[in-house]
Amino acid sequence: MSILATEGLSKRFPRVTALDQLTVNIGPGVTGLVGANGAGKSTLIKILLGLLRPTSGRATVLGLDIASQGEEIRRVVGYMPEHDCLPPDVSATELVVHLARLSGLPRTAARERAADTLRHVGLHEERYRPIGGYSTGMRQRVKLAQALVHDPRLVFLDEPTNGLDPAGRDDMLRLIRRIGTEFGISVLVTSHLLGELERTCDHVIVIDAGRLLRSSGIDDFTQGTHTVSVEVEEGQAEFAEALTRAGQRVEADGRLLVIKVVDDSTYDAVRDIASDLDLGLIRLEQRRGRIEDVFRERDHAQGGAERV
Amino acid sequence: MSEPSGVIHDIGYRHYDGPRHGRAYARTALFTNSLRGAFGLGRPAKSKIMPMLLGVIMLLPATVSIAVMALLREGPLSYTGYAVTMQAVVAIFLATQAPYLVGPDQRYRVLPLLFSRPGTPTDYIVAKVAAIVGAMMIIMVLPITLMFVGEIFVNPPGPLHTGDYLRGVGGAFLFAIFLGTVGIALASLTPRRGLGVASVIAFYLITLATSTVLSGVLESLSHDTASRWTLLINPFMLVDAIQVWIFGSRPALGIDYPSGAGGPVALLAVLLLIGAALAILVNRYRKAASS
Numbered sequence: 314m315s316i317l318a319t320e321g322l323s324k325r326f327p328r329v330t331a332l333d334q335l336t337v338n339i340g341p342g343v344t345g346l347v348g349a350n351g352a353g354k355s356t357l358i359k360i361l362l363g364l365l366r367p368t369s370g371r372a373t374v375l376g377l378d379i380a381s382q383g384e385e386i387r388r389v390v391g392y393m394p395e396h397d398c399l400p401p402d403v404s405a406t407e408l409v410v411h412l413a414r415l416s417g418l419p420r421t422a423a424r425e426r427a428a429d430t431l432r433h434v435g436l437h438e439e440r441y442r443p444i445g446g447y448s449t450g451m452r453q454r455v456k457l458a459q460a461l462v463h464d465p466r467l468v469f470l471d472e473p474t475n476g477l478d479p480a481g482r483d484d485m486l487r488l489i490r491r492i493g494t495e496f497g498i499s500v501l502v503t504s505h506l507l508g509e510l511e512r513t514c515d516h517v518i519v520i521d522a523g524r525l526l527r528s529s530g531i532d533d534f535t536q537g538t539h540t541v542s543v544e545v546e547e548g549q550a551e552f553a554e555a556l557t558r559a560g561q562r563v564e565a566d567g568r569l570l571v572i573k574v575v576d577d578s579t580y581d582a583v584r585d586i587a588s589d590l591d592l593g594l595i596r597l598e599q600r601r602g603r604i605e606d607v608f609r610e611r612d613h614a615q616g617g618a619e620r621v
Numbered sequence: 622m623s624e625p626s627g628v629i630h631d632i633g634y635r636h637y638d639g640p641r642h643g644r645a646y647a648r649t650a651l652f653t654n655s656l657r658g659a660f661g662l663g664r665p666a667k668s669k670i671m672p673m674l675l676g677v678i679m680l681l682p683a684t685v686s687i688a689v690m691a692l693l694r695e696g697p698l699s700y701t702g703y704a705v706t707m708q709a710v711v712a713i714f715l716a717t718q719a720p721y722l723v724g725p726d727q728r729y730r731v732l733p734l735l736f737s738r739p740g741t742p743t744d745y746i747v748a749k750v751a752a753i754v755g756a757m758m759i760i761m762v763l764p765i766t767l768m769f770v771g772e773i774f775v776n777p778p779g780p781l782h783t784g785d786y787l788r789g790v791g792g793a794f795l796f797a798i799f800l801g802t803v804g805i806a807l808a809s810l811t812p813r814r815g816l817g818v819a820s821v822i823a824f825y826l827i828t829l830a831t832s833t834v835l836s837g838v839l840e841s842l843s844h845d846t847a848s849r850w851t852l853l854i855n856p857f858m859l860v861d862a863i864q865v866w867i868f869g870s871r872p873a874l875g876i877d878y879p880s881g882a883g884g885p886v887a888l889l890a891v892l893l894l895i896g897a898a899l900a901i902l903v904n905r906y907r908k909a910a911s912s
């Protein structure tokens with residue numbers, strides 16, 4: 314089942330091309346949308362909400378067409394903006410109840426849902442106090458609550474971890490994971506930090522300058538980049554040389570040698586060569602690839618191309 | 622398996638499958654919220670001071686008039702002229718409350734939360750204009766209604782001014798819709814409250830001063846017709862000229878407006894200004910929705 318699909322979606326502003334022929338298809342679950350600042354993430358969300366008209370291309374959200382069914386889309390989708398968007402002189406409860414009613418919920422239901430949702434995001438007694446006195450973490454929770462209050466089928470979360478400290482960031486990521494699993498609401502979450510999406514998402518889409526760089530399941534993402542890292546007492550250079558001669562891809566990373574795992578023969582080569590050279594092994598560690606590596610590899614490839 | 626009673630369970634996330642109303646409901650919710658807000662309801666205590674104070678001041682002449690009717694056995698104040706006589710208070714109410722209705726949504730960037738819901742920018746504009754018009758209606762109709770109820774009970778000599786009262790209500794609607802729309806359009810141009818208040822007040826003071834000075838000068842030069850036309854630069858007089866023309870009421874300040882074309886021209890001017898104000902609002906919020 315497709316939660317959202319775009320086809321050749323482009324958005325050109327007078328000075329910049331925000332989206333360039335973007336074609337993606339996203340299924341249920343938690344999907345990460347990764348890209349540097351200005352990669353077109355927020356523009357894509359605006360278009361998917363039916364608020365911004367694409368220059369060309371088509372898209373559907375939950376089977377609804379963005380060009381003609383924007384209102385229906387916004388009825389069943391929640392949106393958490395990236396920037397601060399909360400008035401300081403009302404309480405979280407008042408704001409969320411009001412927004413629930415603007416989503417069409419009757420007064421009583423709006424009150425109940427607001428109380429439930431605020432509790433789920435972890436705002437308790439403080440929800441009756443004016444938002445002006447909240448910490449960044451609490452504000453992010455209010456922003457999340459208003460996106461969920463009308464029980465949407467899909468939420469767009471734009472940089473939800475922005476401005477949070479490490480503990481707050483972990484809380485938010487856990488919450489996002491719960492929304493996707495326990496709550497059964499599909500999530501499209503953007504971030505410019507790749508690492509945080511690894512633990513949260515089922516699927517990751519990487520865009521750069523409005524173009525699709527990669528779209529795949531989180532497993533595919535990290536499997537292709539399995540490495541083994543080895544630290545030896547001395548003779549790192551000889552070890553690296555011998556491994557390279559044996560056809561392995563080796564990179565020095567400080568005191569570590571990072572060897573790309575092609576198949577089991579890689580492990581054999583590491584064992585045999587270390588034994589042949591009589592090296593003192595300090596550490597031998599299998600590393601599950603990180604999403605960053607996808608970028609690192611790409612940068613290397615580009616760097617290589619430039620040198621040639 | 623039966624569960625022990627009296628235990629609180631975390632029942633987890635519950636889906637909502639109750640009714641979901643449409644845009645009309647959302648518009649009404651936004652309207653009610655804004656109308657209440659215009660009187661400081663649902664806002665911190667200090668936001669209630671200004672609108673409530675102005676409301677009380679608006680009621681003062683009506684209260685005095687009731688006393689005069691009861692004690693001196695005289696007729697009530699002019700129902701149609703009430704808003705014009707109290708124009709400064711009405712203008713201050715508009716200037717302080719219109720920016721509240723549209724300013725914070727821009728200042729604190731709340732609009733994306735509203736426009737990511739089914740309602741459109743047009744719904745937003747309709748709700749906000751209706752709220753300020755409603756608030757202005759309340760502030761102008763409440764005193765004359767009080768005065769009318771007073772007249773019924775006190776029953777001073779002479780016939781009951783039912784027609785005048787109804788004309789006064791109709792006039793208040795004209796005032797509210799014209800001043801409210803223009804006021805909210807001016808206020809929507811800036812996210813800052815101070816600037817919003819200042820721009821509405823400046824609009825009122827500049828038109829008032831221009832109108833007063835020009836009509837005074839022209840009158841002293843014996844250009845009576847021209848002098849009467851320049852009265853219409855004051856937005857309150859402009860609306861009063863329409864109610865004089867349509868409802869046949871007496872001019873609020875006792876000075877005649879231009880005869881003949883005066884009424885229709887005033888109506889045309891009011892319609893054009895309302896149109897311009899709506900165009901400003903539509904342009905403003907279309908942009909805001911997509912940014």
